[in-house]
C-alpha cells in the first residue's frame with residue numbers, strides 16, 4: 490500500500506533527479522562539466538535509499554535539489570511531508586534553506602515563511618512562530634492562515650488581550666462568526682479578576698462578553714458567582730436565571746447555587762415554584778432530583794416517592810430510578826429490601842461510570858464542565874449529556 494512514507498521515498502529520488510535534470514539542461518548551455526559532477530551524487534543517494542540509510546539519502550538528495558523557480562514547489566512539498574511525518578527538524582532545514590535564497594519571488598517567500606511558522610508551532614516554539622506570522626501580516630500575504638495560527642498561539646499563551654484583537658481581525662477578513670469565542674476570551678479575563686477579587690474588572694469584562702455574545706452562559710455564571718460571593722444574593726439569582734433563556738442546556742449548572750441563594754434569603758418556596766416550572770418545561774433530571782428532595786423534606790418521603798415515580802413514567806432516567814429506589818429502600822424489608830439493594834448497587838455503578846458532559850464536535854467525554862474542550866480545544870462545545878443515562 491502506498492502510504493506517506495513510501496510516497497516520500499518515491500518523491501525524493503524523483504525530485505532530486507528532476508532537479509539534476511534541470512540543472513543539467515541549464516548547465517549544458519553554459520557549461521558541459523556540471524552534469525558529470527551531479528550525476529554520481531544521484532546514484533550515491535539512491536544507494537543510500539537501497540541500503541535503508543534514510544538520513545544520508547535525504548542529505549544527498551536535498552543537496553542535489555538546487556533551489557530555483559522550478560523546484561520551489563517540490564521543496565515546499567517535501568518540507569510539508571517531513572513535518573507531517575513528525576520530522577520537524579528536517580522540515581525546518583528545508584524551509585530555512587528556501588527563505589535564504591534571494592531568487593525567491595514574494596509569494597514563494599511568503600509561502601516558505603508560513604510553512605516555517607507551522608514547523609515552529611509543531612515544536613511549540615511559539616515566539617518564533619509568532620514573529621513569522623506577524624511578518625506575513627505585515628506583508629499582507631496568507632492573512633487568513635496567519636491570523637488563524639496567531640489566534641492559536643495567543644490562546645495557548647493565555648494572552649487574552651491579543652487573542653481578542655486577532656479574533657476580531659480574523660472575523661473581518663474571513664467572515665467567520667467568532668463572537669461567541671471572543672466572549673469566552675472576555676470570560677477568561679473576568680474569571681481571573683474574580684480570583685483576584687477585582688470586581689470592577691470582572692464587571693467590565695462580563696459587560697463586554699455579553700455585548701459580543703448576548704447568549705454567553707459563562708458570563709452570566711461568572712456574574713452570578715461575583716454577586717453571590719459579595720453577599721448580593723438577589724442579584725445573583727437574577728444572573729443565574731438569565732441562563733435559562735440563554736441556553737437551557739446549562740440549567741443543570743444553576744440548580745445548586747440557586748438553591749443556596751434562595752435558602753440564604755429564606756425564600757425556598759419561590760425556589761420550589763421555579764423548579765416545578767423548570768421540570769415541566771425542560772424536564773432535566775438535576776431539577777427533578779432537587780425538587781424531589783425538597784418535596785421529601787417538606788411533605789415527607791411518601792409524597793416524594795409518588796412524585797418521582799409519576800415523573801419517571803414520562804421521562805425515564807437512570808438517576809431518577811436510582812433515587813426512587815433510595816427512597817423505597819427505607820420503606821422495604823426482608824427479601825424485597827435485598828432485591829432493591831442489588832438494583833440500587835447497579836444503578837449506582839451506572840451513574841458512577843458515566844461522563845455527564847460531552848463535546849459536540851469531537852465527542853470528548855468529561856466528568857465536569859469545560860468551556861474549552863480538552864480534546865479539540867473548541868469553545869462552548871462541551872455540554873451536559875441528555876437522555877436516559879444523562880440529564
Ligand SMILES: [Zn+2]
Pocket residue numbers: 848849850851852853862863864865866867870
Ligand atoms: Zn471537543
